[in-house]
Amino acid sequence: MSAAPGRSRSRRVRTALPVVLVAGAWLALAAWWTHGFTAFTFFSAAMAEAGPLPRPAPRFPVIDQAGRHLDLGAADGRFRLVQAMYVRCPDLCPLAMSRLQRLAARLADVPPERLMTVSVSVDHDPPDRLHTVWKAYGAPANWTFVTPAGEDGDEALRALGIGIYRRPDGLINHAVDIFVIDPAGRVVRILPADEDLAKTAAAVREVIG
Amino acid sequence: MRWAAGVTVVALLLALSPVARWLVATMPRLLLLAVPLWFVLGLAATAGGRRVWERGNPHGLTGLAWTLGAFGFWMIPRSVDAVASSALVAGLMAASLFAAGALLAASWRRVPFVIRGALGIQGAAMTIALGFIYLGYTALLCGTFNLAQQRQTGVWLLRLAPVIVLIVVGAGARALHLAARQRSRERLAAPTA
Structure with a gap:
C-alpha cells in the first residue's frame, strides 16, 4: 500500500523529465552564449569577453592627428575617455561623434593633463585625415583623434572591449560606448552610448574625482 | 511518412x-x-x-x-x-x-487550450514589441547589419502584427466554437431522467 505514492511520484518525475531536460538545455545554452544573461548583443559580448572591471587596458600603440606616438593602455598619469570612430560611417558615428564633442565641451574645465577624450579610428585613417576631421570638430585641446599604429588595431580594440565587425560591403560596425581608462592604465568604467549626456558627464566627474 | x-x-x-x-x-x-x-x-x-x-x-x-x-x-x-x-x-x-x-x-x-491561447497572444504581443524596438532603437542591435535594415525589419514586423493577431483571434474563436458544439452534442446525446 505504502509503495503506491512513491511509484506515482517517480512516474510523475519520469514524465516531467524530458520537458525539464529540453527547457534546461536551451536555458543553459542561452546562459553560456549571453555570459549569464548579461550580454545579448555582439557589442555587449565583446565587452564581457574583455573581462570584469576594473581590468588592465591592453597595450595599444596609436598615432594622433599631429603624428605623435602614444600608448592608450599606458599608465601615463591621466584619465582617458576612449571611443571608437569611423569617419566614413553612414549610420550612427556622426551622432556619437557629436555627442562626444558635446561631452568634451562640458568637461573643458578639466585640464588635458588630467583628462583626455580620445577617438580611435577603426578604419586606420592616416594622421593628416585625422587632423582634418579634428579641425572640422573645432580642434578642441582636450580631444585627440588617433589611429592604431600597428597592423593589429582590431585586436587591440577587441582586447579593450570594443566589438568591431567588418561588413562584406566594406563598411565597419563597431561599439560606440565610452571606455574610461584611469591614470594607472586600467579600464575602470564603460559609459553607455545612449545615456543622457548630463548623466555621462556627471559619471566622468565622479570617476576622475 | x-x-x-x-x-x-x-x-x-x-x-x-x-x-x-x-x-x-x-x-x-x-x-x-x-x-x-x-x-x-x-x-x-x-x-x-x-x-x-x-x-x-x-x-x-x-x-x-x-x-x-x-x-x-x-x-x-x-x-x-x-x-x-x-x-x-x-x-x-x-x-x-x-x-x-x-x-x-x-x-x-x-x-491545453489555455496554454495555446496564451502562447498565441504572447506571440502577437512579442511581434508588436519587437517591431517597435527595431523601429525605434537608435543604436545597432545586430553588429552585422545596418540601421536601415534594423528599421525596415521593425516596419515589417509591425505590418505583420495585425495578420498574426487575426490568426490568433480566428483560431481561438474556432476552438471555442468547436468546443461549444461538442458540448451541445454531448448534452443532446445524454439520456434524460
Missing part, C-alpha cells in the same frame, strides 16, 4: 543551396523569411502525417519547450549576428527551427 521524407529532403536541398546564404544576407530576410521558412517546413513535414507525439511529451510540453527554446535562442541579437556571419551557425538555426516546427506540429493538439 513519404510526405515527411519529401519535405525533409526539400528542406535539406534548400539548406545546402545558395538560397540559404541569400536568406540570411540581410536582417529583414533573416528574421522575416528564413526563420519562418524553416519553421513552416518543419510544421509541414509532420503536419502532413497527422502524427501525435505522446511518449515523453506530457501535454505536448516537451515539443513546446523545444520550440520556445529555439525561437528564444535565435531571437537573441548575438545569435542573429552569428547566423549571418557563419554558414555552420546558419545551418544549426535551420535544423533547430525545422525540428521546432516538426515537434510542435506533433505536440500542438496535446497542448
Whole structure:
C-alpha cells in the first residue's frame, strides 16, 4: 500500500523529465552564449569577453592627428575617455561623434593633463585625415583623434572591449560606448552610448574625482 | 511518412543551396523569411502525417519547450549576428527551427487550450514589441547589419502584427466554437431522467 505514492511520484518525475531536460538545455545554452544573461548583443559580448572591471587596458600603440606616438593602455598619469570612430560611417558615428564633442565641451574645465577624450579610428585613417576631421570638430585641446599604429588595431580594440565587425560591403560596425581608462592604465568604467549626456558627464566627474 | 521524407529532403536541398546564404544576407530576410521558412517546413513535414507525439511529451510540453527554446535562442541579437556571419551557425538555426516546427506540429493538439491561447497572444504581443524596438532603437542591435535594415525589419514586423493577431483571434474563436458544439452534442446525446 505504502509503495503506491512513491511509484506515482517517480512516474510523475519520469514524465516531467524530458520537458525539464529540453527547457534546461536551451536555458543553459542561452546562459553560456549571453555570459549569464548579461550580454545579448555582439557589442555587449565583446565587452564581457574583455573581462570584469576594473581590468588592465591592453597595450595599444596609436598615432594622433599631429603624428605623435602614444600608448592608450599606458599608465601615463591621466584619465582617458576612449571611443571608437569611423569617419566614413553612414549610420550612427556622426551622432556619437557629436555627442562626444558635446561631452568634451562640458568637461573643458578639466585640464588635458588630467583628462583626455580620445577617438580611435577603426578604419586606420592616416594622421593628416585625422587632423582634418579634428579641425572640422573645432580642434578642441582636450580631444585627440588617433589611429592604431600597428597592423593589429582590431585586436587591440577587441582586447579593450570594443566589438568591431567588418561588413562584406566594406563598411565597419563597431561599439560606440565610452571606455574610461584611469591614470594607472586600467579600464575602470564603460559609459553607455545612449545615456543622457548630463548623466555621462556627471559619471566622468565622479570617476576622475 | 513519404510526405515527411519529401519535405525533409526539400528542406535539406534548400539548406545546402545558395538560397540559404541569400536568406540570411540581410536582417529583414533573416528574421522575416528564413526563420519562418524553416519553421513552416518543419510544421509541414509532420503536419502532413497527422502524427501525435505522446511518449515523453506530457501535454505536448516537451515539443513546446523545444520550440520556445529555439525561437528564444535565435531571437537573441548575438545569435542573429552569428547566423549571418557563419554558414555552420546558419545551418544549426535551420535544423533547430525545422525540428521546432516538426515537434510542435506533433505536440500542438496535446497542448491545453489555455496554454495555446496564451502562447498565441504572447506571440502577437512579442511581434508588436519587437517591431517597435527595431523601429525605434537608435543604436545597432545586430553588429552585422545596418540601421536601415534594423528599421525596415521593425516596419515589417509591425505590418505583420495585425495578420498574426487575426490568426490568433480566428483560431481561438474556432476552438471555442468547436468546443461549444461538442458540448451541445454531448448534452443532446445524454439520456434524460
